[in-house]
Amino acid sequence: xxxxxxxxxxxxxxxxxxxxxxxxxxxxxxxxxxxxxxxxxxxxxxxxxxxxxxxxxxxxxxxxxxxxxxxxxxxxxxxxxxxxxxxxxxxxxxxxxxxxxxxxxxxxxxxxxxxxxxxxxxxxxxxxxxxxxxxxxxxxxxxxxxxxxxxxxxxxxxxxxxxxxxxxxxxxxxxxxxxxxxxxxxxxxxxxxxxxxxxxxxxxxxxxxxxxxxxxxxxxxxxxxxxxxxxxxxxxxxxxxxxxxxxxxxxxxxxxxxxxxxxxxxxxxxxxxxxxxxxxxxxxxxxxxxxxxxxxxxxxxxxxxxxxxxxxxxxxxxxxxxxxxxxxxxxxxxxxxxxxxxxxxxxxxxxxxxxxxxxxxxxxxxxxxxxxxxxxxxxxxxxxxxxxxxxxxxxxxxxxxxxxxxxxxxxxxxxxxxxxxxxxxxxxxxxxx
Numbered sequence: 121x122x123x124x125x126x127x128x129x130x131x132x133x134x135x136x137x138x139x140x141x142x143x144x145x146x147x148x149x150x151x152x153x154x155x156x157x158x159x160x161x162x163x164x165x166x167x168x169x170x171x172x173x174x175x176x177x178x179x180x181x182x183x184x185x186x187x188x189x190x191x192x193x194x195x196x197x198x199x200x201x202x203x204x205x206x207x208x209x210x211x212x213x214x215x216x217x218x219x220x221x222x223x224x225x226x227x228x229x230x231x232x233x234x235x236x237x238x239x240x241x242x243x244x245x246x247x248x249x250x251x252x253x254x255x256x257x258x259x260x261x262x263x264x265x266x267x268x269x270x271x272x273x274x275x276x277x278x279x280x281x282x283x284x285x286x287x288x289x290x291x292x293x294x295x296x297x298x299x300x301x302x303x304x305x306x307x308x309x310x311x312x313x314x315x316x317x318x319x320x321x322x323x324x325x326x327x328x329x330x331x332x333x334x335x336x337x338x339x340x341x342x343x344x345x346x347x348x349x350x351x352x353x354x355x356x357x358x359x360x361x362x363x364x365x366x367x368x369x370x371x372x373x374x375x376x377x378x379x380x381x382x383x384x385x386x387x388x389x390x391x392x393x394x395x396x397x398x399x400x401x402x403x404x405x406x407x408x409x410x411x412x413x414x415x416x417x418x419x420x421x422x423x424x425x426x427x428x429x430x431x432x433x434x435x436x437x438x439x440x441x442x443x444x445x446x447x448x449x450x451x452x453x454x455x456x457x458x459x460x461x462x463x464x465x466x467x468x469x470x471x472x473x474x475x476x477x478x479x480x481x482x483x484x485x486x487x488x489x490x491x492x493x494x495x496x497x498x499x500x501x502x503x504x505x506x507x508x509x510x511x512x513x514x515x516x517x518x519x520x521x522x523x524x525x526x527x528x529x530x531x532x533x534x535x536x537x538x539x540x541x542x543x544x545x546x547x548x549x550x551x552x553x
Contacts, residue, residue, distance in 0.1 A: 147179035148344045149210075151317065154183055157458045158190025158223045159361040160406045163197035165354050170205045178346065179339060180208035182317065183231070186215075188458040189222025189244075191408070199230040199278060208232045208329055208338055212320060213240045213301070221245075222458065225292050229278045232329040233338070234310040235320050236301035242309065243298025245275065245289070268294060285309050317345060357402075363452055364465040366403030370414075371473045373397030374421045378477065382428060382484055408454045416447030424477040428484045437481060441474045499539050503552065506535045516547060525549045 150173040154162060166183065173181040202209045211231035213220045216239030220228045225245040228234045236242065246268075275289040285308045291297040304310045311327075314320035321340040328337050350358065359365055376393020380386055404414070420443030427436040448470060452460050499518065507522060508515035510531040516523050518539070525547040531537060537549035 146342045146344050147339050148176065148346055149180050149182050149321070149340070150176060150178045151182045151184065151345055151347045152350070153186075155186045156188075156358075157362060158187055158194050158198070158227070159358065160191070160194050160197075161354060161357040161361050162190070163194040163201070165350060165358065166198050167201040168354075169348065170201055170207070170209065172348070174206055176346070178207065179343070180210060180232075181205070182210045182212055182345075183227075184214045185211050185220055185224055185227065186213065186218035187220060187222070187224040187227075189224060189456055190458055191406070192223070195223035195226050196274075198227050202227070202230040202232075203278070203281065204332055205232075206332065208331070208336065210235065210320075210324070212314075212317070213237060213242060214317075216240060216315075221298070222456065225289065226275060226278060228310065229275065229282060229284060229289060231282070232331070233312070233324055233327065234282070234284070235312040235314055235324075236304060236310050238301055238313060238315060240301045241298055242301075242304050243292045244296045245271070245292040246294070246296040321345075360399055360403040361406045362403070363407055363459055364462055366400050366407065367448070367451060367461055367465065368469060369396045369400035369403065370417065371469055373400055374417065375473060375476055378421055378425060379480060381425060382480055408452060408456075408459060410450050410453035413447045413449070413451035413453075416443050416450065418447075420444035420447060421477070424481060427481050431485070437478060440477065444474060445470055499542055499547070502539050504537050504539060504547070504549065506531050506533050506537055509533050510537075510549070516549065518547070523547050527551065 150169065152166070152169045154166065169183075170181055202211075209231050210233040211220075211228045213224075213228065213236040216237050218237065218240045220236075220240070220242040221244050223245075225242055228242060272290050272293045275293050276286045279286045279289045288297070288299075288307050288309050299307065299309070301310070301313045305313045312320060312323050314323055321343050324338055325340040326337050328335055330336075360369070373393045373396035376389040376391075376396060378393075380390030380393060420440040423436045423440035423443060426432075427434075427440070430436060448461065448466055454460060502518060504516040504518035504523070504525070506514060506525075507517050510516075510525055510527045513524060513526050514531065516525040516537060524545065525537070527537065527549050529551060531549070531551045536552040538552050540548045540550055542548070
């Protein structure tokens with residue numbers, strides 16, 4: 121009986137060892153998601169993900185891409201990381217409804233395997249759109265042609281490296297052409313169209329690709345998918361680099377410092393304002409910023425502060441609102457839609473910020489005009505009774521106390537006088553007639 125039990129245990133252990141060994145030999149693919157605007161933090165995230173996939177001994181890295189475009193410098197950094205990756209990098213435009221527009225075209229073409237889900241699109245990579253050189257309005261025709269030619273050559277070189285359509289990527293750059301996933305597959309812009317990751321892995325099994333160190337056949341049989349989420353630090357940096365978030369942080373920072381300066385001692389608004397400004401400066405440093413826009417926003421806040429001190433009857437406030445609006449419109453120097461402020465953010469932000477500054481100004485002016493109830497200021501305008509004839513100097517009774525008083529005219533005892541001003545312990549009065 122014991123021999124049978126021992127044999128059964130041994131068989132179970134052998135089977136478990138074989139199963140565990142099989143599991144260990146299954147290829148592993150790390151999967152990351154890249155959504156939104158392509159910025160410097162995005163480039164660092166992808167580069168780090170490639171390094172981590174190599175450390176994890178993963179078979180490859182799958183990038184789920186959905187982007188409207190982004191910065192040229194960040195796009196080139198990403199392409200460089202993918203082209204020199206030591207393991208297969210698969211860019212998959214996913215899910216349905218996603219797009220690889222502008223900078224996303226170059227990133228997709230740089231992948232060892234480029235794939236798209238049905239219902240996605242790719243294209244519109246004109247150099248104005250991918251942020252090369254910022255806004256083209258300031259450039260002459262010759263400079264625009266140089267930028268376009270550089271972008272077209274860069275796109276063609278990447279497509280040629282991956283054996284994909286050089287003609288189409290040039291059209292995407294020069295004519296902003298955009299196509300569907302099915303059209304992209306037909307024109308040899310991508311390698312596969314698949315509805316999900318599992319079917320994509322089945323489709324690419326045993327496909328041969330070229331890595332920096334040589335050719336390699338991709339193995340995806342019984343592959344294990346290891347979803348990797350963006351870390352908290354990277355997520356925060358990526359969020360701050362969004363132009364809308366950077367803009368809101370800038371306004372919050374200026375509003376906090378403005379409130380602290382107008383009402384010293386509040387402390388909390390100053391702390392929040394300082395932190396928000398520092399975060400905003402980081403985000404703005406990664407974006408194509410027009411410094412005239414920043415100066416106009418700051419100048420608008422200065423005008424709001426001046427309104428409290430100067431009392432211009434609203435002229436400075438109107439100037440501050442106009443400066444705030446113009447600065448917001450000029451803040452980002454690019455025609456790239458992904459790097460411009462959304463009107464859904466811009467309009468409410470201006471209305472809220474202007475309203476905040478106007479309310480604070482109104483409260484400050486109201487406090488300045490409010491009647492004083494203590495101190496020398498509270499005595500001005502009060503009535504007192506003359507207790508001793510005022511002939512150059514006399515004595516009055518006010519608020520239960522006797523005060524020395526002087527007047528330009530003689531005032532008899534028992535008369536009523538009004539306090540004009542207070543000089544030390546002496547009251548300057550005039551007779552109430």
